[in-house]
Amino acid sequence: MNSFSTISELVSMAKENHSDISEIVLSSEAQRMQKDKEEIFNTMSHRLTVMRNSVEKGRKNYNYSISKMVGTNASSFDSFISKNTYLGGMVEKAICYALSVSEVNACMGLVVACPTAGSCGILPGAVLSVSEEMNLPDEKIVLSMFTAAGIGMVIGNNATLAGAVGGCQAECGSASAMAAAAVLELMGGGPDQVGHAVALALKNCLGLVCDPVAGLVEVPCVKRNAFGAVHALVAAELALAGIESVIPPDEVILASYEIGRLMPKSLKETSEAGLAKTPTGKKIESMMNS
Amino acid sequence: MESVFDIIGPIMIGPSSSHTAGALKLANMARAILGDTPTEVKVNLYGSFAKTYKGHGSDRAIAAGFLGFSTEDERIPEAISIAAKKGVKINFVPSNKPVDHPNTLEFEMVDKSGLKIIVQGISIGGGNVIIKKIDNYEVNLTGNYEALIVGHKDYPGIIAKITQVISSKNINIAYMYVSRLERGKDAMMTIETDDYISTDIYSTLSSLPDLNLVKIIHRL
Numbered sequence: 001m002n003s004f005s006t007i008s009e010l011v012s013m014a015k016e017n018h019s020d021i022s023e024i025v026l027s028s029e030a031q032r033m034q035k036d037k038e039e040i041f042n043t044m045s046h047r048l049t050v051m052r053n054s055v056e057k058g059r060k061n062y063n064y065s066i067s068k069m070v071g072t073n074a075s076s077f078d079s080f081i082s083k084n085t086y087l088g089g090m091v092e093k094a095i096c097y098a099l100s101v102s103e104v105n106a107c108m109g110l111v112v113a114c115p116t117a118g119s120c121g122i123l124p125g126a127v128l129s130v131s132e133e134m135n136l137p138d139e140k141i142v143l144s145m146f147t148a149a150g151i152g153m154v155i156g157n158n159a160t161l162a163g164a165v166g167g168c169q170a171e172c173g174s175a176s177a178m179a180a181a182a183v184l185e186l187m188g189g190g191p192d193q194v195g196h197a198v199a200l201a202l203k204n205c206l207g208l209v210c211d212p213v214a215g216l217v218e219v220p221c222v223k224r225n226a227f228g229a230v231h232a233l234v235a236a237e238l239a240l241a242g243i244e245s246v247i248p249p250d251e252v253i254l255a256s257y258e259i260g261r262l263m264p265k266s267l268k269e270t271s272e273a274g275l276a277k278t279p280t281g282k283k284i285e286s287m288m289n290s
Numbered sequence: 291m292e293s294v295f296d297i298i299g300p301i302m303i304g305p306s307s308s309h310t311a312g313a314l315k316l317a318n319m320a321r322a323i324l325g326d327t328p329t330e331v332k333v334n335l336y337g338s339f340a341k342t343y344k345g346h347g348s349d350r351a352i353a354a355g356f357l358g359f360s361t362e363d364e365r366i367p368e369a370i371s372i373a374a375k376k377g378v379k380i381n382f383v384p385s386n387k388p389v390d391h392p393n394t395l396e397f398e399m400v401d402k403s404g405l406k407i408i409v410q411g412i413s414i415g416g417g418n419v420i421i422k423k424i425d426n427y428e429v430n431l432t433g434n435y436e437a438l439i440v441g442h443k444d445y446p447g448i449i450a451k452i453t454q455v456i457s458s459k460n461i462n463i464a465y466m467y468v469s470r471l472e473r474g475k476d477a478m479m480t481i482e483t484d485d486y487i488s489t490d491i492y493s494t495l496s497s498l499p500d501l502n503l504v505k506i507i508h509r510l
C-alpha cells in the first residue's frame with residue numbers, strides 16, 4: 001500500500017484494490033501514522049460523535065453569537081420543517097444540520113473543523129442527512145468521512161484550504177467537494193464517480209470570494225454552509241446518475257488554485273471589499289469596534 | 291497536510307481556528323513560559339486581532355489559555371469571568387502599531403512572586419502558532435514538540451554542555467534556536483524535542499553554572 005497525491009491516483013488505487021476510496025485513505029493513514037486501522041477508525045468515529053452533538057445543540061439554540069448576526073437560523077429552520085416540507089427530507093435535513101453546526105461554531109460551541117471552522121457545517125450536514133434518510137449504519141458514515149478527508153488532503157496538498165490564500169472556494173468549495181465524495185460513497189457510487197462528484201462540486205464554487213462582514217466567520221459563512229451541503233448532494237446525485245465532469249477533478253483543483261492566486265487580496269479574508277464593505281457591513285463593523 | 295485528522299479536525303471551540311483556538315494556544319504557551327498562572331496580564335492585540343478579537347472571542351480564548359484550558363473546553367466562553375474569580379487580572383489593549391505578522395499577540399505577564407515576562411507570538415492559521423519572542427530574545431516555539439527553554443551566559447562550549455545533558459536523557463532534539471542580545475552576555479536557547487521531557491532535567495541542568503532560566507514547555 002502506498003500513498004496518493006492526486007484524485008486520479010486515489011481512484012486508480014481503489015479500482016486496483018477493488019475497494020472504495022475510503023478503504024485506501026484509511027489504510028494509508030494507518031501506514032503513515034504507524035497505527036492500526038481500528039485505532040484510526042475509532043478516532044474518526046469520535047469526530048462523528050462530536051459532529052452529531054453539534055447538530056443537536058445547534059438546532060435547539062436560541063442564543064445569538066457575540067456580534068448578534070447569527071445564532072438562531074438553525075432553530076428557526078428546524079421548527080419550520082417540522083411543520084412544512086417543500087424541498088423534501090434529505091435536502092431539508094442537510095440545510096438544517098449544516099446551519100446547526102455552523103451556528104454552534106459562530107456561538108463558541110464545540111465543532112470539528114472540516115476542513116476549516118468556517119466550513120465546518122457542510123460535511124456533517126450532507127452525510128448525516130443522507131445516512132439518516134437512507135438508514136445507513138455508523139460504520140458506513142465513518143468510512144465515508146475517510147473518503148472526504150482523502151479528497152481534502154489532495155486539495156490541501158495541490159492547492160489550498162485557506163480562505164486567506166484561495167478565497168472561499170478553498171474553504172466551502174473544498175468542503176462541498178469533500179462532502180460530495182462522501183455522499184456519493186454512501187449512495188453506493190464507485191471510485192470513478194467519486195472523482196466526478198468532486199470535480200462537479202468544486203467547479204461550481206470556482207471564484208467564490210471570502211469577504212466576511214466585520215472579519216467574523218458568520219456572514220456569509222453560516223448560510224453558505226447550508227448551500228454548500230445541498231450543493232454536495234446535487235453533485236453526488238449527478239455523478240451517481242453517470243453524469244461526468246468534462247474537466248477531470250485534478251485539473252479543477254489546479255484551476256481553483258490558479259483562480260485563488262489571481263483573486264485580489266481584498267477578497268481573501270481581509271474584509272476590505274465585497275459584503276464586508278457594503279453600507280450594512282460597514283455599519284456592523286463599526287458597531288463591533290465601538 | 292500529513293493526516294486525515296488535519297482535514298477532519300481539529301475538534302475545537304469556534305469560531306476561528308486562528309483567532310480562537312490559536313489565541314488560546316499562545317496564551318497557554320505563555321503561561322508555561324512564565325511557569326505559573328499569571329496574576330496580572332496585559333494583552334496587546336495587533337493586526338487583525340485588534341480589529342476582530344471581540345467577535346472571534348479571542349479575549350475569552352486568551353483567558354482560557356491562561357487558565358490552562360484545552361481548545362476543546364466548553365468553558366471557554368465564560369473564561370474571562372472564571373479567570374477574574376481565580377484572581378487573574380487581564381487587560382486587553384488593541385493596538386494599531388504595525389507588526390510583521392497580521393495575527394500577532396503580546397502578553398506582559400506578572401506572577402505572584404512579582405516575576406515579569408513578556409511573550410510575543412503569532413497565529414499562523416489552522417490553529418497553528420509560533421512563539422516568536424520571550425522578553426528581548428527571538429525564539430521559535432510551535433507547541434508541536436516538547437520544548438526546553440534555557441537562559442544562559444554566552445561563552446564557548448555552553449551549548450554543547452546543555453545538549454549533552456539532553457542527549458544523556460535519551461531525548462532526541464528536533465529543532466534548536468539560539469538567540470543572544472550581545473556577544474558574551476546573556477543568551478537564550480529554545481530546543482524542541484521529539485521525546486517527552488520530564489522535570490528531572492531541572493536538577494541535572496542545575497549542576498551547570500551560568501544558567502539563569504530553565505523551563506519545560508510540554509507539547510500542546
Ligand code: SF4
Pocket residue numbers: 118119163167168169171172209210211212216217218219220221269
Ligand atoms: S467566507 Fe471566508 S471566513 Fe466565511 S467560510 Fe468562506 S472562507 Fe471562511
